[in-house]
Amino acid sequence: MKRIAILLALALLLVFPVVAQMRAEFTAVDGKVEYRNAGGSWQTASVGVTVNENTTISTGFGAGATLAMGESTVEVQQLTRMVFEELAENQSETTTRLALNVGRINAEVRSTAGRSSDFRVRSPLSTAAVRGTSFSFDGETITVSEGTVAFINRLNQARNVGAGQSSVTTGDDVPKKPSDVAQDDSTTSIAPIGSGSEDESEGGGGTEGEVPSGPRSTRGTVTVTVQ
Secondary structure (H helix, E strand, O other): OHHHHHHHHHHHHHHOOOOEEOOEEEEEEEOOEEEEOOOOOOEEOOOOOEEOOOEEEEEOOOOEEEEEEOOEEEEEOOOOEEEEEEEEEOOOEEEEEEEEEEOOEEEEOOOOOOOEEEEEEEOOOEEEEEOOOEEEEOOOEEEEEEOEEEEEEOOOOEEEEEOOEEEEOOOOOOOOOOEOOOOOOOOOOOOOOOOOHHHHHOOOOOOOOOOOOOOOOOOOEEEEEEO
């Protein structure tokens, strides 16, 4: 009877793998970078700090940070706000879910030994699905430095984007034919809302005066699955 119980428990583990929460760790911080746990207040980020699910990361003007989740890393650029919606792992897979509210990230997604990685960055209007890649994403434009991306708008119209190429979609148009030309950010004229705790307490609006190049808004979803 005991042997049967053990075999049954092992079978259940195969069908329903044990899921544990994973953490993301700040490995580099430059300038004003803050994080806020669900229901908490804004805190200053520093190297070595770890964050859980439902944590918001926010970077100010000229600031940036890098976070590691296992073998994968996310570089959060200036004037960006994103949320770690899910950080989990089991025996066969690590799962990362990010919500990019505004700004731009660079990501390197790598599988760990014996585990695949299911890594997704979402926003409303498009989806990009890749396997084992490095990419930059601002919600409208994806630029791939390694691997291949299936960049899909919300109407399920897609383009494959390879290493060294970029593509753009606003959600309703077909993603543009991949180009070897780097993305052009010169049209930015205002800072995005969401560059730290001061934006909430003072009504947002960003830094007055000249604003560096960056996305006008964040739209789209990047879905990364590494086998």
